[in-house]
Amino acid sequence: MNASSDASSSHGTLRRSRRMMLLDTSMKVLYPSILVLAMYFLVAGHNRPGGGFVGGLVVGGALALRYVSGGAHAVRSTFRLPPHLFLGLGLLLSASTAFIPVVLGGSILEHGDATFHLPIFDKVKVTSALPFDIGVDLIVIGLILMAFAAFGEDVPDAPGAADDGSDAPSPALKIRSKP
Amino acid sequence: MFFLLLLHLVIGIAIVAVGKMLGRRAFLVAAIAPLATLLWAAAKAPGVLDGDPVTESFAWIPQLGIDIDMRLDAFALLMVVVISGIGLLICIYSMGYFSHDKPGLARLAGVLVLFAGAMLGVVLSDQLIALFIFWELTSVTSYLLIGNDDTNPRARAASMQAIFITGAGGLVLLAGLIIIGQAGGTYRMSELLADPPTGGAVNAGIVLVLIGAFTKSAQAPFSSWLPAAMVAPTPVSAYLHSATMVKAGVYLVARMAPMFAMTGSWRLVVMVIGATTMSIGGLRALRQTDLKLLLAYGTVSQLGFMMLLLGVGEYHIAEAGLVLILAHAAFKAALFMVVGIIDHETGTRDITELHGFGPSWRLVQVVAVVSAASMAGIPPLFGFVAKEKALDGYLEHGDFAGATAVLVVIVLASILTFAYSARFVLGVFGAFGDVDRPVVSRTAHAPGALFVGPSVVLTVATIVFGIVPGLLDDLVEGATTALYPGSEPNALHLFAGFNTALLLSVVIIGCGVLLTVFRTRVTGVQRRASEVVRPIPSGEQGYLGVLRGISVVANRVTATVQNGSLPIYIAIIILTVTMLPTAAFATEIGPLPQWVEEPAHVVLVAVMVAAALGASIVRHRIAAAIMLGAVGYAMAGLYVARGAPDLALTQFSIETLSTVLFVLVLRFLPRSWRHQAPSIAAPMRIAVAGAVGVGIFIFALSAGNARSSVDEPSMSEVMVEQSLPKGKGHNVVNVILVDFRGWDTMGEITVLLVAAIGAVSLARPGRRRNDDHAPVFEENLDAGAEPALPEPLR
Numbered sequence: 001m002n003a004s005s006d007a008s009s010s011h012g013t014l015r016r017s018r019r020m021m022l023l024d025t026s027m028k029v030l031y032p033s034i035l036v037l038a039m040y041f042l043v044a045g046h047n048r049p050g051g052g053f054v055g056g057l058v059v060g061g062a063l064a065l066r067y068v069s070g071g072a073h074a075v076r077s078t079f080r081l082p083p084h085l086f087l088g089l090g091l092l093l094s095a096s097t098a099f100i101p102v103v104l105g106g107s108i109l110e111h112g113d114a115t116f117h118l119p120i121f122d123k124v125k126v127t128s129a130l131p132f133d134i135g136v137d138l139i140v141i142g143l144i145l146m147a148f149a150a151f152g153e154d155v156p157d158a159p160g161a162a163d164d165g166s167d168a169p170s171p172a173l174k175i176r177s178k179p
Numbered sequence: 180m181f182f183l184l185l186l187h188l189v190i191g192i193a194i195v196a197v198g199k200m201l202g203r204r205a206f207l208v209a210a211i212a213p214l215a216t217l218l219w220a221a222a223k224a225p226g227v228l229d230g231d232p233v234t235e236s237f238a239w240i241p242q243l244g245i246d247i248d249m250r251l252d253a254f255a256l257l258m259v260v261v262i263s264g265i266g267l268l269i270c271i272y273s274m275g276y277f278s279h280d281k282p283g284l285a286r287l288a289g290v291l292v293l294f295a296g297a298m299l300g301v302v303l304s305d306q307l308i309a310l311f312i313f314w315e316l317t318s319v320t321s322y323l324l325i326g327n328d329d330t331n332p333r334a335r336a337a338s339m340q341a342i343f344i345t346g347a348g349g350l351v352l353l354a355g356l357i358i359i360g361q362a363g364g365t366y367r368m369s370e371l372l373a374d375p376p377t378g379g380a381v382n383a384g385i386v387l388v389l390i391g392a393f394t395k396s397a398q399a400p401f402s403s404w405l406p407a408a409m410v411a412p413t414p415v416s417a418y419l420h421s422a423t424m425v426k427a428g429v430y431l432v433a434r435m436a437p438m439f440a441m442t443g444s445w446r447l448v449v450m451v452i453g454a455t456t457m458s459i460g461g462l463r464a465l466r467q468t469d470l471k472l473l474l475a476y477g478t479v480s481q482l483g484f485m486m487l488l489l490g491v492g493e494y495h496i497a498e499a500g501l502v503l504i505l506a507h508a509a510f511k512a513a514l515f516m517v518v519g520i521i522d523h524e525t526g527t528r529d530i531t532e533l534h535g536f537g538p539s540w541r542l543v544q545v546v547a548v549v550s551a552a553s554m555a556g557i558p559p560l561f562g563f564v565a566k567e568k569a570l571d572g573y574l575e576h577g578d579f580a581g582a583t584a585v586l587v588v589i590v591l592a593s594i595l596t597f598a599y600s601a602r603f604v605l606g607v608f609g610a611f612g613d614v615d616r617p618v619v620s621r622t623a624h625a626p627g628a629l630f631v632g633p634s635v636v637l638t639v640a641t642i643v644f645g646i647v648p649g650l651l652d653d654l655v656e657g658a659t660t661a662l663y664p665g666s667e668p669n670a671l672h673l674f675a676g677f678n679t680a681l682l683l684s685v686v687i688i689g690c691g692v693l694l695t696v697f698r699t700r701v702t703g704v705q706r707r708a709s710e711v712v713r714p715i716p717s718g719e720q721g722y723l724g725v726l727r728g729i730s731v732v733a734n735r736v737t738a739t740v741q742n743g744s745l746p747i748y749i750a751i752i753i754l755t756v757t758m759l760p761t762a763a764f765a766t767e768i769g770p771l772p773q774w775v776e777e778p779a780h781v782v783l784v785a786v787m788v789a790a791a792l793g794a795s796i797v798r799h800r801i802a803a804a805i806m807l808g809a810v811g812y813a814m815a816g817l818y819v820a821r822g823a824p825d826l827a828l829t830q831f832s833i834e835t836l837s838t839v840l841f842v843l844v845l846r847f848l849p850r851s852w853r854h855q856a857p858s859i860a861a862p863m864r865i866a867v868a869g870a871v872g873v874g875i876f877i878f879a880l881s882a883g884n885a886r887s888s889v890d891e892p893s894m895s896e897v898m899v900e901q902s903l904p905k906g907k908g909h910n911v912v913n914v915i916l917v918d919f920r921g922w923d924t925m926g927e928i929t930v931l932l933v934a935a936i937g938a939v940s941l942a943r944p945g946r947r948r949n950d951d952h953a954p955v956f957e958e959n960l961d962a963g964a965e966p967a968l969p970e971p972l973r
Contacts, residue, residue, distance in 0.1 A: 041828075046908035049824040051916060057832030064839040087932045098925055111907065111918055127907050129917040132924075136917075139928045143935040144836065150942035151843040 023069045034062040042137050043130070052133030056140025063144055072152040075145065083149055086142030094135030097128060180235050180249040180303050183219060187212045187296025191289045198285030205288035206273040212292050213266035216299065220251075220259045227256050228657040234305070248367055250305035253657030257501060258302035258430060260654075261508045265422040266295045268512070268633035273414045275630025276519055287327045287412065294320035298423050302430060307356040307366040310431075314352070314395070317424050318345040324419060325411040337407040340722060344404045345394050352391025352431075358384030368434055372664070375438035382443030388435060389448055396428025396482045399456040403718035406475045413519030416471065421478045421511040426504060429482060433489035433497065437663050440492020449490035450581050454588040456483030461595030466705055470518045470528040470606055474511065477554065477599055480592060481507050487585055488569055494663040495576040499568035501658050502671065505644070505651065506561040509637045510550040516634035517547045517607065520626045530605075534612025539625030546634045547607045553641045555600035556593060556687060559673050560645035563684070566593060568671065570680040590683055597691025602698065648673055746859045750867050757874035764881035771880070779820045787813040795868075798851045801842060808838035825912040 038058035045051030066074045079086075101110040111128045190212045198205040223233050232252040239247045251259070269291070277284055297320055300313030319342070326338030360366040362376035362384065392398075397405035408420050419425070432449065439445045460480025467473035481503070488500030520543055522528040536544065553562035573586040605611065644651055648671035659668040675681070694701055716724070741748075775781060787810050794806035811834035818827035859867075898919060899911050906914030916924050 045910060045913045046917070047910050047913075049828050049910065049912075051825070051910070051913040053916070054825075054828050054832055057829070057836055060836045061832060064836060067839070084936075087935055091928060091932055094925060094928055098921065108922060125907070129906075129908070129914075129921075132917050132921065133913075136924065136928055139931055139935075143931050146935040146939050147840050147843070150939040151840070151847075 020069070023065075027065060027069050030065060031062055034058060034065070038062070042133060045133060046127060046129055052136035053140060055133075056137040056144070059137075059141050060144035063141075063148065067148055067152060072148060075148045075152060079141075079145070083142050083145035086138045086145060088142075090135045090138030090140075090142060092135070093138065094132050097132040097135065101128075180233070180251065181237060181247075183216050184296050184300055184303075186215055187292055187299065191291075191293035191296065193289070194292060195286050195289030198289055201285065202280065203274050203277055203284065205285050206270045206277075209288045209292045210267055210270035213263040213270065213295060216259060216263040216295075217267065220256060220263065223251060224256060227251055227253055228653045230657065230660065232661070239309070245308050245366070246306060247309045248305040249303045250369060251303060252661040253654065254433070254501070254661045255302045257505065257654055257658045258426075259299060261426075261504065262295060262298050262302065262423050265418060265508055265512050266291075268636060269414050269418045271629060272417075272516055272519070272633040275627055276412070276414055276523055283327050283329070287324065287415070290320050290323045290327070291415070291418070294324065294419060294424070298427070301427050305368050307360050307368065310368075311349070311353050311356055314427060314431075315346075315349050317419075317427060318342055318349060318395075321345070321408075321419050321424055324415045325408050327412065327415070331410070334410045337404070337410045340407050341404040343726070344401055344722065348391045348394025348401065351387050351394075355384045355387025355389075355391060359388065372438055375442070377442055381439075385435070385439045385443055385445050386448065388431065389445065389452075392428035392431045393452055394428070396425050396432075396486065397456075397479050398428070398452050398483060398486060399459055400718040400721060402456060402460070402479045403722050405479055406472055407719075409469075409471045409475045413471070413515055413522060416475070417512045417515030417519065421474065421515055422508040425478065425482055426485070426508075429485045429489055429500075429504070432486060433500065433662060436490050436492040436497065437494075440490070446491055446579065447581070449486055450585050453483045453486035453490060454585055454592075456480065457487065457592040458483075458588060458595070461592045461599065462705070464599040465595060465602060465701070466709075467599075468530050468606075468611070470521065470530060470603065471515070473599060473603055473606075474514055474518060477596070477603075478511060480596060481511070481554075484569070484589065484592070487589065488572070491579070491582075491585075493572070493576050493579070494659055494666040494668065496569070496572035497662060498655060498659045498668045499565060499572045501655050502561075502568055502648075502651070503565040505655075506553060506565040506641070509641045509644070510553040510560075510562055513546055513550040513634040513637035513641070514554070514603065516637075517543055517550070520630055520634075521607065523630075524626055530602075530607075530611040532612065533606060534609030536607075536609060537625070542631055542635070543626065544607060546631070546638045548604055549638045549641060550634075551600040551604045553645065555597040555691065556684060558645070558684075559642075561641045561648070562645075564645055564648045564671055564673055566687075567675065567680050567684060570683050571675065571678065574679050574683075590687060593687045594690040594694060597687060598694040598698075598701070601691065601695040605695075646673060744859075746864070750859060750864075753871050754867060757871045757878070761874040761877045765877055777820060780817065783813045783816045783820065786816075800845045800848060800850060804838060804841040804845060807841070808834050811837075825910060 038055045041050030041058060042052055042055035043050075045055065063075050063078060066078060098108055101112075102108055111132075114127075115123060115125045117123055190208065194201075194205050194208055198208070201208065227233060230253075232250050232255075234251075235249040237247045237249075239245050270288075273288070273291075277287075294317060297313050297316035301310055301317060304310035304313055322338045322342040325341055326334050328334045356366075358380050359371070359376065362378060362381045363371045363374070364376075365371060394401040405420055405425065409416055411420070436445070436449075440449075457480050460476050460478075460483055464473050464476035464480060467476060485500050485503055485507070488503060489497050491497075518528055521533065525533065527533065549560065553560035556563045556566040569589065570586070573582055573589065577583065577586060652670050655671060656668040659666055790806045790809035790813065794803045794810070797803050797806065811830060815827045815830035815834065818824075818830060898915055901919070902908060902911040902914045906918040908914040908918075
């Protein structure tokens, strides 16, 4: 995302005048870093602090940052896939991980593991808990995307807009301008 | 037997799914199922009639000891012959009845096959629970068939009425069956028959079973749904609502009477209800001008008769009941078919509009006269054999209390039966027709051979089995022995000598003729009598009253429980969630923990307390949300201080996101809340909050001590130990989430998914079209139910 592409006046997009340059600029570094951190949490979760749930929440944090800087449109354009696809795929993945062992003659959620030797990471042990965790991760991301889609649209006339006599037209802006 | 049920299922579903292109020919495909059943039954018949039932078993829920046991004994064979024989004829008849492009025709044909399969399941199940399942399936398919014309509000109301009454009866029946099964130690009827249970619980159980059977077989006071169901297409009425489904109740009573007739109040209940139903049905039939309703009330009356014969637990009388089942199926199905033909060709079935049938209608009229005569009990027809046998049974073997009274009722109701049969015949010949009205009947073209054929077949059966009833000796005697092991049933006779039963038949026919001759006067008397009994609530009024009552109670309960106040909802929810476990754990509080472990704790807790107090004091919504976030962050700090990085990480992320989402939602609300009358007063809110706090505190204390009193390692120790060897992970929290308690996680993510979908639909209200709003109850009460009822029943 960059500032110029979002400077349109289309619904859900913040006008250029309302954007904060400091945030927009730092986003360019922050956003990918957070996603890498989330990926690390997801993959390393089985042995170190982290896991699918936390991974998903961290992605959600990154999305929240995008929302603050670019509005609902920025969140929508992040993943070009509809939010419910994340939910469905996530549940499908987790449920398959849970039930495939049954098909293979084991018990529900029985996990297996395998060790690989990869060039950079050397010895890597992967358990079948990972796809389960990825499913959880996807569902959390889907949930957050849906929440932003449902509640994130800019409201032209929030019921409370005139409550305190403030003349700020956008609630999103008001929030941001609050100390 | 399973393959037969499967065949019905497959054919039924196939027709529903792809039968549209077949049009009327769907009924030809449908006919395969009853035809196959008949052939199969014919192949098995010799062995079964020798007293050697065919059995099949299939373990369904072995954990609960519920198997599907199928058993074809001679009584089941008799029912199978009725179900599949009439079913086959109905399929052929439907080809003439329905026009080619009637909407919903394929669905009707398919569901008809499904119904036939369910009905076969009822009579072939030896196991009570399986019987119940099939019993309910017949109710469901009956509902679908009555309401097949879903654009007709009367059809919808009638189907609702049928499924409400039979469905409620089904629940009662299930309770009764379970009581009996538990008391008897088996759910197999063949084993219960050998060793019937007794005792107080069984006495209650049999009353429940009887109530279930009475609703299904339209006994008073549950009979109102059957006349209302006449809104269904005539083939459906002929098949379900005269020949087969309504006999399910009779069937069950017949099966259980040998076990329980001497137990509790079984025999008394059966006699009172059966006698009442038989008389009231006859009286009402005599007042109808709609031929179909006349037959429907006649069916109610005959079902009461069958109860009186099969329910008293005396095998000579039951044998007559078995003959009546066969005779009734033959004449009543034929009569319904005649009504369907008249309705189809003339467009009316009201006897005041029918007159002037031309000579091409002779065959139909012969069918009508012969079948109605069989219903009236005129020799030498099948109905006469049944009635004679019944009278003889009560005369010779009615040596139990109340038998004479029942006999009197049977004679009186049979006079009514004669009278309404005569009314039917006169109606078909146009005796009630208004000659001043235009003659529709003469112009109506005569029905085709395929259309009349099935009723002719039934009429031939009525005549042949009337003249040579001995043809059925094997079947009827076999069925009697199947019900009453060790009994010695008598052969059937058209003429059993000059005995009292014959005399009673003469009396019945004589009085019936008198009632018919003076029918105008009878109608006047009935009208006056109906004025007298009007204040007594009828079954229909009772049904509507119950429906209105449910509506009123539901409205009041909803208004009380769901009063629209979010604070009250939340108070109820959190009090329930915290108080229930607290009450359970309050006794298990262990020693109090050490209050302060590190100085950092004091700081963090102080922040938490201050933020929590602040959140409940400030009047600014977003400020309150942020303070709540502060509580959460401080909590995460506590986790860090206690060395739980995973929890802390999760808590931090959750707090961050939930604060953002909070803010998103709060934008839509006023920024601050004003002084307005809260739905819960402040002291009350403080009390609720305090109670929740104390509850959580107790819960935390007792949870920490879980298993400490048992001589086992605590759960957390076990999990930490097993994490690496069993879960292949160093992070015990994650191993618990994805492995040890992975199934819980599965449930949680499903809930998350549902919550996400719910949140979106909450946020986007007002998208529903206004006309989607269909108040089902109101529609039934106001638009449907009243006109669906035939006429005030007196």
